[in-house]
Amino acid sequence: MTTESAAAAARATVYGYPRQGPNRELKKAIEGYWKGRVTAGALRATAAELRRANWLQLAGAGIDEVPTGDFSYYDHVLDTTVMVGAIPDRHRDAVAADPLDGYFAMARGTQDVAPLEMTKWFDTNYHYLVPELGPDTVFTADSARQVTELREALGLGLAARPVLVGPVTYLLLAKPAPGAPADFEPLTLLDRLLPVYAEVLADLRAAGAEWVQLDEPALVQDRTPAELSATGRAYRDLGALADRPKLLVASYFDRLGEALPVLAKAPVEGLALDFTEAAAAHLEELAAVGGLPRKRLIAGVVNGRNIWVNDLETSLATLGTLLGLAGRVDVAASCSLLHVPLDTAAERDIEPPILRWLAFARQKTAEIVTLARGLTRGTGAITAELAANRAALASRATSPITRDPAVRARAGAVTDADAHRSQPYAERVTVQRAHLRLPLLPTTTIGSFPQTGELRTARADLREGRIDRAGYEERVRAEIREVISFQERTGLDVLVHGEAERNDMVQYFAEQLTGYLATRHGWVQSYGTRYVRPPILAGDITRPEPMTVRWTAYAQSLTERPVKGMLTGPVTMLAWSFVRDDQPLGDTARQVALALRDEVNDLEAAGTSVIQVDEPALRETLPLRAGDRPAYLAWATEAFRLTTGGVRPGTQIHTHMCYAEFGDIVRAIDDLDADVISLEAARSHMQVARELATHGYPREAGPGVYDIHSPRVPSVREAAELLRTGLKAIPAERLWVNPDCGLKTRGWPETRSALRNLVAAARTVRGEL
Numbered sequence: 001m002t003t004e005s006a007a008a009a010a011r012a013t014v015y016g017y018p019r020q021g022p023n024r025e026l027k028k029a030i031e032g033y034w035k036g037r038v039t040a041g042a043l044r045a046t047a048a049e050l051r052r053a054n055w056l057q058l059a060g061a062g063i064d065e066v067p068t069g070d071f072s073y074y075d076h077v078l079d080t081t082v083m084v085g086a087i088p089d090r091h092r093d094a095v096a097a098d099p100l101d102g103y104f105a106m107a108r109g110t111q112d113v114a115p116l117e118m119t120k121w122f123d124t125n126y127h128y129l130v131p132e133l134g135p136d137t138v139f140t141a142d143s144a145r146q147v148t149e150l151r152e153a154l155g156l157g158l159a160a161r162p163v164l165v166g167p168v169t170y171l172l173l174a175k176p177a178p179g180a181p182a183d184f185e186p187l188t189l190l191d192r193l194l195p196v197y198a199e200v201l202a203d204l205r206a207a208g209a210e211w212v213q214l215d216e217p218a219l220v221q222d223r224t225p226a227e228l229s230a231t232g233r234a235y236r237d238l239g240a241l242a243d244r245p246k247l248l249v250a251s252y253f254d255r256l257g258e259a260l261p262v263l264a265k266a267p268v269e270g271l272a273l274d275f276t277e278a279a280a281a282h283l284e285e286l287a288a289v290g291g292l293p294r295k296r297l298i299a300g301v302v303n304g305r306n307i308w309v310n311d312l313e314t315s316l317a318t319l320g321t322l323l324g325l326a327g328r329v330d331v332a333a334s335c336s337l338l339h340v341p342l343d344t345a346a347e348r349d350i351e352p353p354i355l356r357w358l359a360f361a362r363q364k365t366a367e368i369v370t371l372a373r374g375l376t377r378g379t380g381a382i383t384a385e386l387a388a389n390r391a392a393l394a395s396r397a398t399s400p401i402t403r404d405p406a407v408r409a410r411a412g413a414v415t416d417a418d419a420h421r422s423q424p425y426a427e428r429v430t431v432q433r434a435h436l437r438l439p440l441l442p443t444t445t446i447g448s449f450p451q452t453g454e455l456r457t458a459r460a461d462l463r464e465g466r467i468d469r470a471g472y473e474e475r476v477r478a479e480i481r482e483v484i485s486f487q488e489r490t491g492l493d494v495l496v497h498g499e500a501e502r503n504d505m506v507q508y509f510a511e512q513l514t515g516y517l518a519t520r521h522g523w524v525q526s527y528g529t530r531y532v533r534p535p536i537l538a539g540d541i542t543r544p545e546p547m548t549v550r551w552t553a554y555a556q557s558l559t560e561r562p563v564k565g566m567l568t569g570p571v572t573m574l575a576w577s578f579v580r581d582d583q584p585l586g587d588t589a590r591q592v593a594l595a596l597r598d599e600v601n602d603l604e605a606a607g608t609s610v611i612q613v614d615e616p617a618l619r620e621t622l623p624l625r626a627g628d629r630p631a632y633l634a635w636a637t638e639a640f641r642l643t644t645g646g647v648r649p650g651t652q653i654h655t656h657m658c659y660a661e662f663g664d665i666v667r668a669i670d671d672l673d674a675d676v677i678s679l680e681a682a683r684s685h686m687q688v689a690r691e692l693a694t695h696g697y698p699r700e701a702g703p704g705v706y707d708i709h710s711p712r713v714p715s716v717r718e719a720a721e722l723l724r725t726g727l728k729a730i731p732a733e734r735l736w737v738n739p740d741c742g743l744k745t746r747g748w749p750e751t752r753s754a755l756r757n758l759v760a761a762a763r764t765v766r767g768e769l
Ligand code: GLN
Pocket: 446, 447, 448, 499, 505, 566, 614, 616, 656, 657, 658, 741, 742, 743, 744
């Protein structure tokens, strides 16, 4: 061991912290700024105060090195775009005129200019703004924000480490700019980008940074040899710079795999690795490269994206092993704490014994500090923490909440037949046609109708006790009457009840299933100023009573036309929640599936002949590494089939997914054995229909002909044109007519016009068949 000794005190650190503030002050300030109620100066002051409070809190809790530059007004990838000067041409004037307004224009668009595309940050529920790069992109360094935030933290007398998105990940996350060749590979811009990073590093060094962290999560995905060699080149070049801080390359969300030897060899001073996902494999990989004897290793042993208390003894054992493998070992969360809520102490409705099972950002910080102390001074220095931790883990492991014998017996008795319908699709389809007697090109919607201000008020009134349950339910029924009558008048073929009773498609069910916990303040950033409160899958899942049947049955009692039952599928119920870490995901999915299966069967018994089970998250939870995907798809599709496998052949099962690219999972979608699928397609001109056709998808499908993400009303001509395009890929007997997704974010006026046009388009095209 050369420069650093293993006996040095282990340092506690994190890569990022929730940005919003304890009461979502940042959201309020930004939205206030957008509405003109908060000045730019006031917004900046709020932001600076939130950063300061976070740093002081982290330092006060014992974090030795705080992150800087992890703060953002909207998204840290967009901030990186600004840092490297890759402003899209269409935004240049706005950014030049006013950097802050130009920034928000890139994030959200304006009346005239489209925003950057937004997409999911790896397999989390955070969304980033996709950089647009082309052969003409010129990078220029703008380190101002990073330097300012570093100075702020240093000014508080803290040891601070700027965190940047690494150059390789930045390029791999980008897409070809409009006008660039579609097959343009942004990674080819690496040599142009590196000098800009060099400049930023030099600026940070000059401002006092000892270390700078470069985040390279893209390296935990399968990478080509060319990408790996570009990575090697990038860090050779940055490492060779004369005037630079020490470099820490951080990876998270999975193991590094083939990228580990590349980074181990690179002339950088530190690596940060995730030891929560695939920890054992990661340790083996590390041993196989001979460890990192001359590097600082930051061990992400506290899960940064789930909310369970850490198993401190297991983490200490991992850290102990790592001591033998690296020049110096420090302790961190596996990734930025951006992905978890702030503080369990805010949760007054969760019983204290259960609250002790949970760790949000604040509690995780304490765990990291405890682990660093235990690593440096031995377990004797943390006996009280270890005892409390052991007690919390034992209480969770033995609780009747996490172990319900009846649920376990039922899940254990599931047979292959349970996960299969009694007749194959080809036979069911005849029974269903005879039974439903729908026209060709049947029209329907995806489920939700506009969530009006009155509905939200009604829910708030119920919560605050201003109306009672009966009063609330009458308001929901009134809405259902309105929605049904509108659909009848408009001439839709398969109706929906409109989901007026649902606050959210996951939370609504989570609140009714035992085993799920809801939080009051557990906000997590989804994108920009949008925060979600994912429920927590804490225990074994049961459905004490039917969840949707009376609403669907009520809607059906108002009309002769079929009303489609509407449920959220098991994979989505997991994907948009915090999941159990004490059993395989597939086991949790199976429990949720069995609860939903009862709901599906009850809907059928109540006379529902069409039932939709939404799985918009099926693709987004696809594992990052291809090798892990078959196992995931196996349990995911089984859970869907278990949910829907108990109905009669004549009952038509629909599913819905809201994305346009999914060529890689068409097989899995077929494995769901649903009868009808609806998908997003309007913006991509029915691309989805062609993909289904290319893959020989044999079932009925409704590629959306109405883009519900925009208030724009499609004309009859436009919708008809999309249908004709769809017909080139999918025969009329199997083509449905529907919007891209639910209408809950739309207003009534545009919804009315758009659905009228959609029905008119279906009639027009039927007339041409
Ligand atoms: N049925 C849901 C709705 O219409 C589906 C939402 C979704 O796909 N995200 O709102």
